[in-house]
Amino acid sequence: MVVKVYKPCVPLSAIATSSTHGEDSPYFAGWRAYDEDPYDATTNPSGVIQMGLAENQVSFDLFEKYLEEHQEVSKLVNDIGGFRENALFQDYHGLNSFRKAMASFMEEIRGGKVKFDSNRIVLTAGATAANELLTFIIANPGDALLVPTPYYPGFGRDLRWRTGVNIIPVNCNSSNKFQITKQALEEAYAKAEKANLQVKGLLMTNPSNPLGTAMTRPVLEEILNFISSKNMHLISDEIYSGSVFSSEEFISIAEILEERGYADAQRVHIVYSLSKDLGLPGFRVGAIYSYNDAVVTTARRMSSFTLVSSQTQKMLSPMLSDVNFTKNYIKTNRGRLKRRYDYVVEKLRECGIECLHGNAGLFCWMNLKPLLEEATTDGELKLWETILKDLKLDISPGSSCHCTEPGWFRVCFANMSIETLDVALSRFTSFMEKRRKT
Amino acid sequence: MTRFSRASSNPSPETNPAPPRLKSDEGPAMRIIVPLQGVVQGRGGLVLGSLLPCALFYFLQLYLKSRNRPSQSPPSSPPTTLSTPDDHHASPSSPPSASGSTIHRTLSRGLLSPRSHPNVSSRAAAVARPDEDSLYYVGYKKCLRDPFHRVDNPEGIIQLGLAENRLSQDLILDWLEKNAYGALLGGDKPGELNIMGLTTYLPFDGSDNFKNAVAGFMGQVLQESVLFDPSQIVLTSGATPAMEILSFCLADPGNAFLVPSPYYPGWDRDIKWRTGVELVPVPCRSTDNFNISIPALERAYTQAKKRGLKIRAVLIANPTNPTGHVLSRDTLIDLLDFVTEKNIHLISDEVFAGSIHGESKFVSVAEVLESEGIDKTRVHIVYGLSKDLPLPGFRVGVIHSYNETVIAASAKLARFSSVSAPTQQLLTVMLSDKQFISNYLEANRQRMRRMYLLFVDALKQVGIECANSEAGFYCWADMSRYITSYSEKGEKKLWEKLLTVAKVNVTPGLSCHCIEPGWFRCCFTTLTEEDIPLVVERMKRVTQGPK
Numbered sequence: 001m002v003v004k005v006y007k008p009c010v011p012l013s014a015i016a017t018s019s020t021h022g023e024d025s026p027y028f029a030g031w032r033a034y035d036e037d038p039y040d041a042t043t044n045p046s047g048v049i050q051m052g053l054a055e056n057q058v059s060f061d062l063f064e065k066y067l068e069e070h071q072e073v074s075k076l077v078n079d080i081g082g083f084r085e086n087a088l089f090q091d092y093h094g095l096n097s098f099r100k101a102m103a104s105f106m107e108e109i110r111g112g113k114v115k116f117d118s119n120r121i122v123l124t125a126g127a128t129a130a131n132e133l134l135t136f137i138i139a140n141p142g143d144a145l146l147v148p149t150p151y152y153p154g155f156g157r158d159l160r161w162r163t164g165v166n167i168i169p170v171n172c173n174s175s176n177k178f179q180i181t182k183q184a185l186e187e188a189y190a191k192a193e194k195a196n197l198q199v200k201g202l203l204m205t206n207p208s209n210p211l212g213t214a215m216t217r218p219v220l221e222e223i224l225n226f227i228s229s230k231n232m233h234l235i236s237d238e239i240y241s242g243s244v245f246s247s248e249e250f251i252s253i254a255e256i257l258e259e260r261g262y263a264d265a266q267r268v269h270i271v272y273s274l275s276k277d278l279g280l281p282g283f284r285v286g287a288i289y290s291y292n293d294a295v296v297t298t299a300r301r302m303s304s305f306t307l308v309s310s311q312t313q314k315m316l317s318p319m320l321s322d323v324n325f326t327k328n329y330i331k332t333n334r335g336r337l338k339r340r341y342d343y344v345v346e347k348l349r350e351c352g353i354e355c356l357h358g359n360a361g362l363f364c365w366m367n368l369k370p371l372l373e374e375a376t377t378d379g380e381l382k383l384w385e386t387i388l389k390d391l392k393l394d395i396s397p398g399s400s401c402h403c404t405e406p407g408w409f410r411v412c413f414a415n416m417s418i419e420t421l422d423v424a425l426s427r428f429t430s431f432m433e434k435r436r437k438t
Numbered sequence: 439m440t441r442f443s444r445a446s447s448n449p450s451p452e453t454n455p456a457p458p459r460l461k462s463d464e465g466p467a468m469r470i471i472v473p474l475q476g477v478v479q480g481r482g483g484l485v486l487g488s489l490l491p492c493a494l495f496y497f498l499q500l501y502l503k504s505r506n507r508p509s510q511s512p513p514s515s516p517p518t519t520l521s522t523p524d525d526h527h528a529s530p531s532s533p534p535s536a537s538g539s540t541i542h543r544t545l546s547r548g549l550l551s552p553r554s555h556p557n558v559s560s561r562a563a564a565v566a567r568p569d570e571d572s573l574y575y576v577g578y579k580k581c582l583r584d585p586f587h588r589v590d591n592p593e594g595i596i597q598l599g600l601a602e603n604r605l606s607q608d609l610i611l612d613w614l615e616k617n618a619y620g621a622l623l624g625g626d627k628p629g630e631l632n633i634m635g636l637t638t639y640l641p642f643d644g645s646d647n648f649k650n651a652v653a654g655f656m657g658q659v660l661q662e663s664v665l666f667d668p669s670q671i672v673l674t675s676g677a678t679p680a681m682e683i684l685s686f687c688l689a690d691p692g693n694a695f696l697v698p699s700p701y702y703p704g705w706d707r708d709i710k711w712r713t714g715v716e717l718v719p720v721p722c723r724s725t726d727n728f729n730i731s732i733p734a735l736e737r738a739y740t741q742a743k744k745r746g747l748k749i750r751a752v753l754i755a756n757p758t759n760p761t762g763h764v765l766s767r768d769t770l771i772d773l774l775d776f777v778t779e780k781n782i783h784l785i786s787d788e789v790f791a792g793s794i795h796g797e798s799k800f801v802s803v804a805e806v807l808e809s810e811g812i813d814k815t816r817v818h819i820v821y822g823l824s825k826d827l828p829l830p831g832f833r834v835g836v837i838h839s840y841n842e843t844v845i846a847a848s849a850k851l852a853r854f855s856s857v858s859a860p861t862q863q864l865l866t867v868m869l870s871d872k873q874f875i876s877n878y879l880e881a882n883r884q885r886m887r888r889m890y891l892l893f894v895d896a897l898k899q900v901g902i903e904c905a906n907s908e909a910g911f912y913c914w915a916d917m918s919r920y921i922t923s924y925s926e927k928g929e930k931k932l933w934e935k936l937l938t939v940a941k942v943n944v945t946p947g948l949s950c951h952c953i954e955p956g957w958f959r960c961c962f963t964t965l966t967e968e969d970i971p972l973v974v975e976r977m978k979r980v981t982q983g984p985k
Binding site for chain 1: 712
């Protein structure tokens with residue numbers, strides 16, 4: 001028997017109906033434009049070239065080669081026998097061998113300058129999940145995190161949506177190459193206090209997305225002192241650490257902590273992932289490394305919501321533990337990224353566009369201030385639209401990254417072939433030429 | 439404030455670099471009473487809320503004391519953090535890290551002053567409580583440390599508390615051996631590797647191919663009585679996040695779901711932790727065969743309203759866990775009428791839909807919707823591959839909804855819990871192998887039926903009757919005649935006896951919010967036929983031993 005009663009639509013939660021996912025911003029609008037009209041060298045040469053996605057495709061041939069040469073490893077996909085012992089569906093510890101492999105890989109990236117204890121690693125399905133998890137753990141709804149600007153547009157969603165936590169920006173600008181200053185930190189903290197928000201931590205990305213720069217030692221020291229003095233947590237998102245062009249130029253927060261004898265290390269948590277450095281975003285492999293036991297335990301339990309496939313762990317474990325492979329991979333990947341970066345910056349300079357001097361990452365931070373009709377966010381968005389519609393290039397406007405200085409854009413260069421990159425660069429060149437003529 | 443144990447006053451770099459024990463014996467009282475109140479079905483009022491927790495507190499104190507005594511060793515690894523399932527035979531006090539971590543433990547001394555380290559959130563504090571204080575997890579952990587093995591550890595604890603199906607794993611393994619390599623890495627030409635599709639970003643809620651394969655599989659499980667539309671499904675890394683994501687979408691913090699009990703213990707964690715959503719158990723009775731009662735739902739709804747608690751959904755499992763029932767068409771229609779009248783949602787967790795070993799035909803709520811013309815936007819199905827296919831480690835869960843907003847929001851939220859690309863690729867091929875799936879489902883059904891009958895019979899031999907089950911991995915066993923006092927305390931005592939004397943880990947009904955003491959959930963799908971006599975022998979230690 002069906003009771004037909006006219007009632008309004010069944011209500012949903014605030015989370016389901018809010019727009020905190022942030023996908024209405026230009027950052028994502030550009031992706032949609034690409035989805036609707038994607039560039040293809042043969043079938044759609046006038047399509048949109050995606051320069052708004054930080055993906056690393058320059059080195060996946062190394063991964064492929066490894067699998068070819070180690071057929072026995074790739075046969076491990078058959079081996080769910082090991083999962084007989086390990087098929088416990090609440091196995092949030094992850095495979096021992098895989099955690100060790102991750103620790104080893106993270107050590108390799110830091111040139112062996114720090115040691116990581118595999119028991120402090122909590123695996124998550126990607127760094128997105130890791131950042132959200134840590135936010136759930138260190139902050140209550142209504143609390144705040146300080147995040148230096150410009151920052152990854154996804155943070156607005158990852159750190160705030162389900163957690164109910166606020167972001168207070170720590171504003172940086174080009175006067176000092178966008179470096180974080182003590183003054184900026186204090187200002188942001190004061191702002192939070194004024195708004196009656198409890199600041200529970202600082203989340204920084206090192207190397208920075210979207211700047212493409214590795215943080216310097218003095219800045220890291222300054223930050224550590226600041227968070228200690230305010231008794232807050234520090235999350236260091238180091239997912240681009242393997243993409244620093246030269247290993248000497250990257251200093252992990254882990255190094256500073258080790259030098260300080262791990263005093264105050266309880267506050268610090270590192271986020272890592274294989275999506276950028278290894279170019280395996282589809283695998284969904286992320287990790288939290290925490291020096292805080294309570295955080296490790298809690299994160300482990302909470303990781304039930306975001307476990308890494310045991311098949312994936314088994315598949316990657318031998319490769320990440322293979323020091324010969326990882327050493328070579330890291331070195332080669334860094335070299336290729338540097339070459340691409342230098343190439344892009346040079347070509348852009350030739351047509352009159354300058355970029356921030358960067359030393360890391362899959363993108364460059366492009367200065368288009370001279371091209372703005374008006375030095376405002378509107379002016380920037382107007383320019384962004386022009387570039388998307390006329391040049392058919394999807395680049396990310398600085399305002400999406402919460403940059404307070406209009407006119408900066410993030411341009412990704414590692415997610416395409418060199419041929420496609422050349423096409424993109426030639427479009428910039430023609431655009432600048434046309435402008436010079438008019 | 440988190441407590442850490444005092445590290446030794448003169449730590450040397452060679453000191454075993456184990457993290458400080460998190461389990462502190464200082465002031466455990468409140469830490470145990472509060473979560474136990476949750477175990478005791480939450481809002482039980484003053485009597486249940488204070489007397490019972492006190493009784494349980496004393497019991498647990500005794501239990502913890504007896505557990506701590508043998509494993510007393512100086513600052514070594516707390517098993518909770520460091521023992522891993524891989525190290526089945528590692529002792530709890532073995533050094534955690536072979537690579538010689540140089541993290542100095544001196545820093546824990548600096549934590550003793552209150553201002554010297556930042557707190558974790560209250561959400562985290564609730565989660566970080568030692569051992570999660572639920573018998574469900576206590577038993578699970580004990581079993582990890584002393585697991586039964588026919589050859590290596592015949593006196594170990596037999597795990598009957600974990601829903602794993604080992605009966606037909608060999609069939610899956612067989613398929614994988616023949617097909618996995620090609621499915622995963624094979625290119626179009628023989629000998630060619632093609633991993634490009636694996637490495638790039640996929641849609642967070644699953645690739646189209648994989649969605650098609652999963653939708654097809656779900657249809658096959660239901661013997662094509664329903665055609666699932668791939669655009670109405672969101673794939674997640676397991677049914678656990680699927681349930682949580684759905685909860686985030688359907689309710690705000692402080693709202694509640696009505697849940698017929700006994701129910702799956704994991705929901706208390708999965709749904710309540712981070713969403714702030716409450717679960718209100720609606721007891722079903724043995725006299726009623728543990729069937730869902732609409733009048734009971736009505737009463738619970740009214741009571742909740744009086745308390746100012748907003749009910750947003752009714753949550754059911756079909757087939758039910760732990761009772762293993764297949765819900766009748768009429769029950770489903772009644773439930774749909776109920777939620778329609780109240781203008782709330784219905785969540786149907788159908789993870790065991792493909793694990794029917796009895797005679798009844800399984801009817802999904804989706805099937806009823808098709809034929810009854812009810813507003814579909816309030817009905818949501820949670821599914822996963824961990825039960826019907828023994829691939830829990832692969833992490834594949836499903837949200838199926840007819841509600842556009844729910845699908846849109848869930849698809850975005852799936853980014854926090856996506857299925858790994860190689861897994862998607864591999865399973866797309868496996869699930870598309872309809873012949874294999876069909877053979878597997880049928881063979882598994884028969885093996886489950888056989889083992890169920892053997893197990894039920896074995897329990898009968900020691901005087902334990904089971905409720906009639908038709909699905910799932912469990913028997914719902916009535917051991918009330920063996921408890922000394924017909925109460926929760928009595929049930930806990932019996933559970934403890936089963937764990938320590940019979941060395942069998944079963945799930946006590948109280949963990950499932952069963953209001954009738956003496957019921958236990960026993961999983962039979964991890965056993966082989968040879969194990970059955972052993973189980974009988976073990977049970978006799980309790981059923982025939984001194985009370």
